Amino acid sequence: MQLIADMAGLPKANLHYYFPTKEELYRKVVQQIFEIWLHAADSFDNAPGPVEGIGAYIDAKMEISRRHPDGSKVWASEVMHGAPVIQDYLETTLRDWTKGRADLIQRWVDEGKMAPVDPRHLLYMLWATTQHYADFGHQIETLNGGKPLSERQWKAAKDSVKQIILRGIGAV
Amino acid sequence: MQLIADMAGLPKANLHYYFPTKEELYRKVVQQIFEIWLHAADSFDNAPGPVEGIGAYIDAKMEISRRHPDGSKVWASEVMHGAPVIQDYLETTLRDWTKGRADLIQRWVDEGKMAPVDPRHLLYMLWATTQHYADFGHQIETLNGGKPLSERQWKAAKDSVKQIILRGIGAV
DNA sequence: ACACAACCTGACCAACCGGTCAACAATTTT
DNA sequence: AAAATTGTTGACCGGTTGGTCAGGTTGTGT
Numbered sequence: 001m002q003l004i005a006d007m008a009g010l011p012k013a014n015l016h017y018y019f020p021t022k023e024e025l026y027r028k029v030v031q032q033i034f035e036i037w038l039h040a041a042d043s044f045d046n047a048p049g050p051v052e053g054i055g056a057y058i059d060a061k062m063e064i065s066r067r068h069p070d071g072s073k074v075w076a077s078e079v080m081h082g083a084p085v086i087q088d089y090l091e092t093t094l095r096d097w098t099k100g101r102a103d104l105i106q107r108w109v110d111e112g113k114m115a116p117v118d119p120r121h122l123l124y125m126l127w128a129t130t131q132h133y134a135d136f137g138h139q140i141e142t143l144n145g146g147k148p149l150s151e152r153q154w155k156a157a158k159d160s161v162k163q164i165i166l167r168g169i170g171a172v
Numbered sequence: 173m174q175l176i177a178d179m180a181g182l183p184k185a186n187l188h189y190y191f192p193t194k195e196e197l198y199r200k201v202v203q204q205i206f207e208i209w210l211h212a213a214d215s216f217d218n219a220p221g222p223v224e225g226i227g228a229y230i231d232a233k234m235e236i237s238r239r240h241p242d243g244s245k246v247w248a249s250e251v252m253h254g255a256p257v258i259q260d261y262l263e264t265t266l267r268d269w270t271k272g273r274a275d276l277i278q279r280w281v282d283e284g285k286m287a288p289v290d291p292r293h294l295l296y297m298l299w300a301t302t303q304h305y306a307d308f309g310h311q312i313e314t315l316n317g318g319k320p321l322s323e324r325q326w327k328a329a330k331d332s333v334k335q336i337i338l339r340g341i342g343a344v
Numbered sequence: 345a346c347a348c349a350a351c352c353t354g355a356c357c358a359a360c361c362g363g364t365c366a367a368c369a370a371t372t373t374t
Numbered sequence: 375a376a377a378a379t380t381g382t383t384g385a386c387c388g389g390t391t392g393g394t395c396a397g398g399t400t401g402t403g404t
Binding site for chain 1: 245249251252254259263267287289290292293294296300301310312314315318328329336338340341
């Protein structure tokens with residue numbers, strides 16, 4: 001809390017005036033990240049098929065990994081520790097969200113727009129792959145000669161992910 | 173350290189006899205995880221092509237996620253924090269390892285055994301997807317009605333991942 | 345039996361951390 | 375302008391944490 005206060009440029013006691021406990025401050029942070037996370041699915045909806053829908057979703061989530069790497073890490077840490085402060089969100093909002101998208105993907109499968117894949121595992125793969133570029137960004141950077149991915153490399157990453165997954169689900 | 177000593181059934185001072193500092197104990201843990209991680213690639217080598225090699229690698233890494241979920245989380249946490257204690261491993265062992273597998277994948281591409289995909293991004297996708305089942309196991313469990321994946325569900329997960337990726341790289 | 349090393353342990357300590365509080369300043373309401 | 379509410383701050387506190395240390399015990403080589 002002292003460090004956060006220092007970086008925010010105010011005394012620690014004043015920080016505690018706005019956020020009585022560290023946990024409340026942390027909860028706000030996680031909630032904000034969750035919002036960004038959910039909004040990435042806007043591009044998912046109203047898509048005519050998997051190529052547009054999932055393609056746009058990958059783009060959106062890759063962009064989040066790029067722009068909010070720390071947010072992604074906080075989210076990952078929270079879930080890895082068993083979601084002690086946002087378990088309720090997982091059981092309500094996330095569960096509903098997931099069910100909705102899984103149903104949509106299943107519809108695409110039924111309509112023959114893609115191969116018959118398990119929608120849940122496809123979603124997990126989308127989350128895993130896109131968030132990996134944020135959560136394991138340091139490892140990727142190290143394997144990239146110690147340099148962050150360039151504009152061109154980010155595009156190549158996006159294209160690779162889209163290419164493999166869209167072909168993998170038989171959508172292209 | 174007190175908690176670790178309690179769970180190990182010995183006084184804290186005795187724990188400090190074997191591991192002078194907490195960081196040294198932690199380093200040993202991370203190193204051990206890294207070993208397991210690397211050995212998963214044994215199945216990768218000596219494979220005639222991507223279907224066998226990458227298929228076996230996915231199986232091996234999914235099995236690690238299942239059997240050592242906490243190890244996977246520790247590794248993820250370490251990398252997410254910028255690899256403060258195993259940066260040297262990333263720059264030596266991991267870098268060499270990655271280069272070797274990327275070359276192998278590139279060879280398969282050149283031999284026409286799979287579609288031309290960027291080997292690096294394929295590796296990242298393999299890591300991300302398989303480790304996701306450990307690191308985000310709590311989230312998956314919550315979305316599975318609060319129950320851990322059953323034997324059958326783990327098999328379905330493995331099959332889904334292999335199906336999508338192997339088809340995604342044009343190997344099947 | 346003796347010496348020496350390796351191993352074990354309870355008690356203790358300095359540093360750190362989240363949080364509190366009384367006093368004070370600024371702003372808004374009446 | 376007075377009163378009340380909101381915002382700001384330095385100093386302080388109890389609990390926890392990683393780590394130490396003197397003294398004791400066990401094992402080993404001679």
